[in-house]
Amino acid sequence: MSDVTWREIEAAARRIAPLAHRTPVLTNASVDRRAGAAVRFKCENFQRTGSFKFRGAANAVAALSPTARARGVYAHSSGNHAQALALAARLHSAPAYIVMPSDACPVKRAATEGYGARVIPCPPTDEGRRTTAERVGDETGATFVHPHDDPLVIAGQGTAVAELVEEAGDLDVVLVPVGGGGLLSGTLIAIRRLHPRARVIGCEPARADDAHRGLLAGRRIVDFVPETIADGLRTPLGERTFEIIRRLVDEIVLITDDEIADAMRFVWERMKIVIEPSSAVAVAPLWTGAIAVLGRRVGIILSGGNVDLPGNVLPSRPSSRRPSRRPR
Amino acid sequence: MSDVTWREIEAAARRIAPLAHRTPVLTNASVDRRAGAAVRFKCENFQRTGSFKFRGAANAVAALSPTARARGVYAHSSGNHAQALALAARLHSAPAYIVMPSDACPVKRAATEGYGARVIPCPPTDEGRRTTAERVGDETGATFVHPHDDPLVIAGQGTAVAELVEEAGDLDVVLVPVGGGGLLSGTLIAIRRLHPRARVIGCEPARADDAHRGLLAGRRIVDFVPETIADGLRTPLGERTFEIIRRLVDEIVLITDDEIADAMRFVWERMKIVIEPSSAVAVAPLWTGAIAVLGRRVGIILSGGNVDLPGNVLPSRPSSRRPSRRPR
Numbered sequence: 001m002s003d004v005t006w007r008e009i010e011a012a013a014r015r016i017a018p019l020a021h022r023t024p025v026l027t028n029a030s031v032d033r034r035a036g037a038a039v040r041f042k043c044e045n046f047q048r049t050g051s052f053k054f055r056g057a058a059n060a061v062a063a064l065s066p067t068a069r070a071r072g073v074y075a076h077s078s079g080n081h082a083q084a085l086a087l088a089a090r091l092h093s094a095p096a097y098i099v100m101p102s103d104a105c106p107v108k109r110a111a112t113e114g115y116g117a118r119v120i121p122c123p124p125t126d127e128g129r130r131t132t133a134e135r136v137g138d139e140t141g142a143t144f145v146h147p148h149d150d151p152l153v154i155a156g157q158g159t160a161v162a163e164l165v166e167e168a169g170d171l172d173v174v175l176v177p178v179g180g181g182g183l184l185s186g187t188l189i190a191i192r193r194l195h196p197r198a199r200v201i202g203c204e205p206a207r208a209d210d211a212h213r214g215l216l217a218g219r220r221i222v223d224f225v226p227e228t229i230a231d232g233l234r235t236p237l238g239e240r241t242f243e244i245i246r247r248l249v250d251e252i253v254l255i256t257d258d259e260i261a262d263a264m265r266f267v268w269e270r271m272k273i274v275i276e277p278s279s280a281v282a283v284a285p286l287w288t289g290a291i292a293v294l295g296r297r298v299g300i301i302l303s304g305g306n307v308d309l310p311g312n313v314l315p316s317r318p319s320s321r322r323p324s325r326r327p328r
Numbered sequence: 329m330s331d332v333t334w335r336e337i338e339a340a341a342r343r344i345a346p347l348a349h350r351t352p353v354l355t356n357a358s359v360d361r362r363a364g365a366a367v368r369f370k371c372e373n374f375q376r377t378g379s380f381k382f383r384g385a386a387n388a389v390a391a392l393s394p395t396a397r398a399r400g401v402y403a404h405s406s407g408n409h410a411q412a413l414a415l416a417a418r419l420h421s422a423p424a425y426i427v428m429p430s431d432a433c434p435v436k437r438a439a440t441e442g443y444g445a446r447v448i449p450c451p452p453t454d455e456g457r458r459t460t461a462e463r464v465g466d467e468t469g470a471t472f473v474h475p476h477d478d479p480l481v482i483a484g485q486g487t488a489v490a491e492l493v494e495e496a497g498d499l500d501v502v503l504v505p506v507g508g509g510g511l512l513s514g515t516l517i518a519i520r521r522l523h524p525r526a527r528v529i530g531c532e533p534a535r536a537d538d539a540h541r542g543l544l545a546g547r548r549i550v551d552f553v554p555e556t557i558a559d560g561l562r563t564p565l566g567e568r569t570f571e572i573i574r575r576l577v578d579e580i581v582l583i584t585d586d587e588i589a590d591a592m593r594f595v596w597e598r599m600k601i602v603i604e605p606s607s608a609v610a611v612a613p614l615w616t617g618a619i620a621v622l623g624r625r626v627g628i629i630l631s632g633g634n635v636d637l638p639g640n641v642l643p644s645r646p647s648s649r650r651p652s653r654r655p656r
Contacts, residue, residue: 268637272373272633274601305600
């Protein structure tokens, strides 16, 4: 099952090099001061389509045979995978079919269509989604690309930490968000090859703690009701990612929604970059005390920056003010 | 009066080099596509204290004699200049006294004090501010540092565009926000030396249009009531900056608050970076039709990223959802 190796990550890096951004690695004095650590942020919020998901999707599409590519790819997703796969397909002139619940956010639907995908609405149930996806697959002959439980997708996600290590050098600790586990799996496989002694910590919302509970129970947990603000992390681990993570991860830490919100605000205010709640999950442990970071070199994958900005994020009603004058 | 030359900007660059960040120059495919131009963003939102103001303040403090430095610096400001001067002083182990209206935003006051400045509240009137500032100057012997109408401050602000040109090469058009005019003045002096043929456009909120009206009238306008969301640009030009701008600028364009809000949202959503409304003023002309940019190389100074995030910028109430499952 756990058939993704460093070799596949190297191959993914070569395949996606002409397509994906090599995202910057940022540091921030306020973060380092608050954490008492030397933190390096790999900024996948600056990746194409706004998240690391583009790496896995681009690798999966690039690996298809010309015939398969001509038939296209499909997935069901209303999140970052939808946009990532849509763009990856467009860059290879392949059709993309995205099954999306009929109640999905219109902005995300428009963004996915903007990348040239055909969006097929489905009833917002597991059953409705499954049967619609099956029908799309049957009718088009397209290849299904899973958002996380696919070896090519996992290998693609592993390229992010490989670039981080290349730029930042040795790291003592690597913090990665956990949802479906694709990013964490790819990171683990890469780090175990590049820096076997680095601790890799999966960071999971306390209100979507299937990975944490699953590792304790020794079996994948799928029946749970996630209620976290980190909407990208509401998915349970896949069968493949569960096995990789169980074998290689050092620890899963749980982060509350308040801690996520605090970390997200801190990054927006101090680093002046937009990250989504699912990224903030991996920042919060710097100062919640969940893990020891004092004096350590810490790498963090900021997984994405796709948030629906509320209408009132902008200061819309200026206060009427007297004119300022120079002092005499 | 207009006694700032390229030589002073070069001197400023040397003085602030050990203190200021050399901020990155970013590009963005979505921006270029929407504008039909090749746009280079100089990201002063990533500057220390979150705005270009640190450049001018750091230059002013660095230029003081050891004796004057020991007595310290003072200013009145409730905005970016307050934090910039506070940090610049602290880095030189000089005291900083900041006169701030008693109704100023508590967050900004705390930030200024966080950089080690002493904040002296004053009545929120021109008169109250002037008399309080005079008293602080008399009592401390500190040196007054004006937020924009000071040759050392103007020279410091000119270093931003010098770095931009060094990195981005030739530019056809440079867009700069106009409030007190320090950044535009420094930019004009630098560009006239580095790229005499580049057009430099001052971008001013339509509801704080003293520079635009003043250039038409041939005299500085100070009696007006600014009501723009671009809170950093509510100040009128200074006497010195008015003269420099009148002599050297190509054009002042006016930008409505709606255009500012749209540009700010576009940058947050597509570039994943946090900019303040005062920066968005210089982005909006890319697509409002105010100026010709099609096919041009455009440089934009993103002046800062200090915004008060509303409490509800974060998705606080997750919708309860059924667990996701892998498709079969």
